[in-house]
Amino acid sequence: MQLARFPRRRYTLSQTPIERMEHLSGHLGGAQLYVKRDDLLGLTSGGNKTRKLEFLVAEALKQRADTLITVGAVQSNHCRLTAAAAVREGLKCRLVLEQRVPGSYRADASGNNFLFDLLGVEKITVVNAGDDLNAAMEAERQALAAEGRTGYIIPGGGSNAIGSLGYAACAEEILQQGFDMGLEFDRVVVASGSGGTHAGLLVGFNANSAGLPITGINVRRPAAEQEANIHALTAQIADYAGVAAVPREAVVCRDEWVGPGYSLPTDEMVEAVRMFASLEGILLDPVYTGKAAAGLIGLIRAGEIGRDERVLFVHTGGSPALYAYQPILSGAAAAQ
Numbered sequence: 313m314q315l316a317r318f319p320r321r322r323y324t325l326s327q328t329p330i331e332r333m334e335h336l337s338g339h340l341g342g343a344q345l346y347v348k349r350d351d352l353l354g355l356t357s358g359g360n361k362t363r364k365l366e367f368l369v370a371e372a373l374k375q376r377a378d379t380l381i382t383v384g385a386v387q388s389n390h391c392r393l394t395a396a397a398a399v400r401e402g403l404k405c406r407l408v409l410e411q412r413v414p415g416s417y418r419a420d421a422s423g424n425n426f427l428f429d430l431l432g433v434e435k436i437t438v439v440n441a442g443d444d445l446n447a448a449m450e451a452e453r454q455a456l457a458a459e460g461r462t463g464y465i466i467p468g469g470g471s472n473a474i475g476s477l478g479y480a481a482c483a484e485e486i487l488q489q490g491f492d493m494g495l496e497f498d499r500v501v502v503a504s505g506s507g508g509t510h511a512g513l514l515v516g517f518n519a520n521s522a523g524l525p526i527t528g529i530n531v532r533r534p535a536a537e538q539e540a541n542i543h544a545l546t547a548q549i550a551d552y553a554g555v556a557a558v559p560r561e562a563v564v565c566r567d568e569w570v571g572p573g574y575s576l577p578t579d580e581m582v583e584a585v586r587m588f589a590s591l592e593g594i595l596l597d598p599v600y601t602g603k604a605a606a607g608l609i610g611l612i613r614a615g616e617i618g619r620d621e622r623v624l625f626v627h628t629g630g631s632p633a634l635y636a637y638q639p640i641l642s643g644a645a646a647a648q
């Protein structure tokens with residue numbers, strides 16, 4: 313891939329580490345587990361949206377935007393990082409927050425919500441699940457235009473062809489690191505939400521003929537629906553990047569760890585968050601990586617991931633949301 317063709321800002325100084333998770337591997341009796349520490353990416357508290365924003369914000373600047381407009385759930389990591397990128401670039405930021413769980417927005421909530429305020433978000437508009445999110449963002453863009461300002465709309469999760477280039481690039485980073493470490497991975501496991509991470513990785517591995525399968529662990533949608541979405545997104549990314557299309561059968565999503573719904577806790581998520589923290593000193597998050605790690609652990613216990621497989625878990629970030637879930641995650645609660 314010639315990704316240098318696309319405008320890009322830099323928010324992380326170098327590659328994120330790949331670390332062996334020896335204690336967790338031992339505790340589970342295999343597989344050989346590694347973690348790609350994308351929780352250590354740049355901007356405020358890291359996480360996968362930083363890679364997407366490098367390409368999206370470069371595009372916004374090219375279009376001479378002065379304000380970033382985006383949408384997310386009430387504890388959105390993507391909204392936090394978009395606000396952080398705006399600060400870094402001297403832009404303003406406006407957010408549309410979707411109450412995917414009815415009544416879930418609280419102006420005084422902790423976690424990412426607190427950080428929206430700290431990062432100087434200019435305006436927050438709260439809407440309900442099912443409302444037209446694109447229309448809400450377009451209304452903001454027009455309100456800015458009426459004042460002579462220029463808004464740039466970033467889709468939910470930054471998951472369009474432009475943003476997903478960040479994860480096509482990450483696929484190449486992973487292959488290079490594996491080569492440098494003398495380590496051939498058998499499988500990648502990653503959370504699959506708005507899909508740019510999963511789809512970008514698929515495009516990047518496929519363009520390099522890596523033969524490295526990805527298991528996406530859903531956090532919201534049923535598997536068939538998510539697989540169709542991811543496949544459609546890979547087609548857009550591959551077209552935009554000018555590389556080969558990803559075959560449908562390479563898109564694999566599992567939905568057994570979604571639980572009652574997006575952002576709603578499960579026992580398996582709590583177990584995974586506590587396991588990663590106590591065995592590896594790594595903070596997951598309750599909405600994405602906690603459920604993705606629960607899927608990883610579940611697939612190992614079920615024997616679907618072999619004891620000798622070398623598995624790379626992509627840690628997509630999100631730890632600030634832990635503080636909004638403290639009563640559910642703390643040891644006192646887990647003991648009950």
Ligand SMILES: *Cc1c(COP(=O)(O)O)cnc(C)c1O
Nearest residue numbers: 389505506507509600628629630
């Ligand atoms: C957004 C997000 C994801 C999901 O990534 P997508 O590209 O939207 O599928 C996973 N983990 C964290 C912490 C996130 O914030």
